[in-house]
Amino acid sequence: MLRAPFLLSLLAVGATLAAQTPTKPPPWWNVQDDVTVSLSYNFSGPTPFQPTTAVVPSWYSPTVTAFTVPPAVTLIPQLNGHTDVLGIVGSGAPRSGLLKLKVDNDPHLDWVKIFWFQFDSFEGASGSIRKAIEQDLGQYKRTIVSETSVPLGSGWNQVTIEAQLIPQPGDETVDWTMTETALGAVAIDNLFVSSKCVKPGPDETGDATGQIEGFAIDLTNSTGADCRAAAVTFGPAPTFARSYWISTRATLTGAFHQVIRLNQSGGPISTTSLPQSTVTAPGGASDLAVETVQIAPGVVQQFVYALVDSRTAATNGVVLYQIDASSGLLVGAVPLPGFPTLAAVPSQDLGLAFDPSGNTGQGTFWVTATTQLGNGVALEFARNGVLLDTKSNLPPQCGGLGYDDALGNFYGFSSAVQASPSGPVQVNGFEWSGYDFALTGNRFCGDLTLANPGGPRGGVARGFDVYRTRGSLTSELRLVCVVQAANRQYLYELAGPFGFGWSQFGRCKMRGGVPFLGNNNFQVALTGVPDALFGMMYLGFSNTTYSGLPLPLPLTTLGMPEGSLSISLDISGPLAPPSAPGEFSLGIAIPPTPLLGYAPVFFQWILLDPNVPGFLAASQAGKTVLYP
Numbered sequence: 001m002l003r004a005p006f007l008l009s010l011l012a013v014g015a016t017l018a019a020q021t022p023t024k025p026p027p028w029w030n031v032q033d034d035v036t037v038s039l040s041y042n043f044s045g046p047t048p049f050q051p052t053t054a055v056v057p058s059w060y061s062p063t064v065t066a067f068t069v070p071p072a073v074t075l076i077p078q079l080n081g082h083t084d085v086l087g088i089v090g091s092g093a094p095r096s097g098l099l100k101l102k103v104d105n106d107p108h109l110d111w112v113k114i115f116w117f118q119f120d121s122f123e124g125a126s127g128s129i130r131k132a133i134e135q136d137l138g139q140y141k142r143t144i145v146s147e148t149s150v151p152l153g154s155g156w157n158q159v160t161i162e163a164q165l166i167p168q169p170g171d172e173t174v175d176w177t178m179t180e181t182a183l184g185a186v187a188i189d190n191l192f193v194s195s196k197c198v199k200p201g202p203d204e205t206g207d208a209t210g211q212i213e214g215f216a217i218d219l220t221n222s223t224g225a226d227c228r229a230a231a232v233t234f235g236p237a238p239t240f241a242r243s244y245w246i247s248t249r250a251t252l253t254g255a256f257h258q259v260i261r262l263n264q265s266g267g268p269i270s271t272t273s274l275p276q277s278t279v280t281a282p283g284g285a286s287d288l289a290v291e292t293v294q295i296a297p298g299v300v301q302q303f304v305y306a307l308v309d310s311r312t313a314a315t316n317g318v319v320l321y322q323i324d325a326s327s328g329l330l331v332g333a334v335p336l337p338g339f340p341t342l343a344a345v346p347s348q349d350l351g352l353a354f355d356p357s358g359n360t361g362q363g364t365f366w367v368t369a370t371t372q373l374g375n376g377v378a379l380e381f382a383r384n385g386v387l388l389d390t391k392s393n394l395p396p397q398c399g400g401l402g403y404d405d406a407l408g409n410f411y412g413f414s415s416a417v418q419a420s421p422s423g424p425v426q427v428n429g430f431e432w433s434g435y436d437f438a439l440t441g442n443r444f445c446g447d448l449t450l451a452n453p454g455g456p457r458g459g460v461a462r463g464f465d466v467y468r469t470r471g472s473l474t475s476e477l478r479l480v481c482v483v484q485a486a487n488r489q490y491l492y493e494l495a496g497p498f499g500f501g502w503s504q505f506g507r508c509k510m511r512g513g514v515p516f517l518g519n520n521n522f523q524v525a526l527t528g529v530p531d532a533l534f535g536m537m538y539l540g541f542s543n544t545t546y547s548g549l550p551l552p553l554p555l556t557t558l559g560m561p562e563g564s565l566s567i568s569l570d571i572s573g574p575l576a577p578p579s580a581p582g583e584f585s586l587g588i589a590i591p592p593t594p595l596l597g598y599a600p601v602f603f604q605w606i607l608l609d610p611n612v613p614g615f616l617a618a619s620q621a622g623k624t625v626l627y628p
Contacts, residue, residue, distance in 0.1 A: 022118050022192040027408045027434040030055045031361035035197035044084040064104035072097035079187050080154040087187025090180040099176040112198045113165040115172050119191040121159050127186035133163050134173035140165040141562050144620045146507045146528025198406050204502050206476040207495035208600035208623040210444040216492040217266035227489040229463030230482045231288035233302045233325045240470040245304045249284030257284035270328040281310035287352035307352040311342050338387030345369045351401030368398040391437045400464020408434035413464035421518030426456040442498040443514045445627050452485035459485030501566035501621035502552050505529050508622035516627045518592035523585050524603045526619050530582040532607040536575045537586045540567035540602045559614025566621035567602035597628030
């Protein structure tokens with residue numbers, strides 16, 4: 001994703017390119033809004049302990065954000081190819097120091113802070129650096145702490161740490177404990193810090209990913225038309241009543257395509273006609289997306305965007321049509337002149353999502369497509385239609401796309417044929433990170449129990465959207481699916497996401513494909529835990545109660561002050577060392593037992609880590625259903 005720096009204030013001179021551009025930053029890096037802080041340091045120039053660049057909200061105070069530098073830690077002009085680094089030079093006797101960086105925050109009750117930082121680290125042969133977000137259980141718990149390290153050469157490594165702090169604290173403090181025992185040196189360089197306030201909260205409870213929520217809406221009955229896609233908007237507080245916006249394809253020659261608004265029970269509310277017909281755009285609006293704009297405190301305006309591919313007409317292309325969700329009126333159009341030609345990307349159902357953090361907070365549109373060679377791609381467009389970026393690591397035939405801006409993940413819905421032990425499936429979901437734009441490995445399917453005689457189980461994917469429930473202190477992610485089965489279209493909702501929980505260490509992920517009954521390759525992995533020596537995975541059948549006690553259950557009395565039990569401990573795996581540096585994985589052969597179809601299962605790891613109190617830590621958890 002193109003994230004060109006947008007500087008609110010230049011606090012120091014002499015910034016290097018490396019000090020301006022972190023590797024795989026959060027989607028909201030350098031976004032100018034009321035909830036996000038982005039700071040970079042290269043320790044150069046006349047004020048080395050001030051940020052080189054800062055993009056900060058109005059409440060941010062530069063006097064609160066400050067380093068505490070112990071006497072042993074000094075500026076080192078040159079160290080193995082880096083200039084102006086912060087560290088300790090050895091004297092032959094052990095030397096150490098605790099370096100601290102306090103970052104200003106604007107606390108909100110029941111909000112969550114996503115805190116991310118990245119830096120270059122040099123330890124040498126006789127030094128060490130321990131790094132952590134300061135433990136302050138009086139203010140917050142550190143949850144989902146994930147750490148990775150990538151070699152940069154010449155003894156330097158790039159370290160990235162992400163955490164969620166619950167509840168959102170008054171500030172955050174990062175600690176580096178530097179130790180040098182001989183004549184070498186230890187140091188850090190090129191520091192980046194990002195924090196974002198999130199409300200509603202994370203998915204600490206909730207149903208398993210893929211679990212069917214509520215009832216299906218027969219869109220053919222509700223609209224009387226050929227339905228292609230869906231999007232979700234909300235009414236005002238306190239009910240936050242949902243509306244489903246459904247794109248419908250005209251069938252009569254020359255007739256115009258429409259977007260129909262339904263209430264949350266499937267009853268029609270209004271109809272918006274698009275200025276494209278079966279002649280200019282035979283497929284109609286292939287996907288929809290929603291933008292929410294805050295126009296005053298507590299007051300928002302929503303827009304629905306309809307993506308129409310009219311490249312089959314000689315003078316037309318791909319266009320985004322903007323609909324005012326309050327009135328249903330068509331209020332604008334954005335051509336996408338940089339969209340690939342029909343020779344490169346044939347006419348098809350396209351996916352659409354809006355990313356409010358894109359292009360440093362100006363907002364961007366992501367469009368998924370399949371190339372002529374059969375490869376899935378995602379194209380990022382600016383508000384003026386300019387093509388900004390292209391990603392090519394997606395599954396093909398993704399006709400529906402959604403973005404969860406709370407945690408920065410994309411979700412797609414593909415009609416590509418997926419083999420399963422019980423027959424082919426064409427309602428395939430996947431999760432895609434907005435940080436590094438890589439597939440996370442987390443997978444889901446549509447409702448495979450939906451009748452579709454003579455066709456693939458559960459029908460064929462058409463449209464898709466994601467939203468978070470509103471009106472409570474916490475929220476749950478919902479996946480809205482539009483499918484065709486038995487010559488009819490249906491809309492239903494699924495629970496998500498896979499990762500959840502209050503506990504501290506790592507990120508829980510799927511591997512090895514969809515958890516179908518009979519899948520012998522399915523794995524549960526935990527990543528971002530470089531200091532853990534051993535781990536044991538537990539499988540449970542509940543995330544609400546265990547042995548008569550409600551979940552999540554704090555584990556303070558067991559010596560894990562920041563740990564919580566998120567699942568019932570019904571089945572344990574073996575105690576095992578890491579499967580790769582910084583990660584654990586365990587294969588699970590899922591029995592081909594029909595009675596297990598759509599059974600919810602939950603996963604959590606317990607880790608042995610010498611750097612945590614009591615040497616034991618509980619991980620983030622995962623949740624999914626088992627697919628028949």
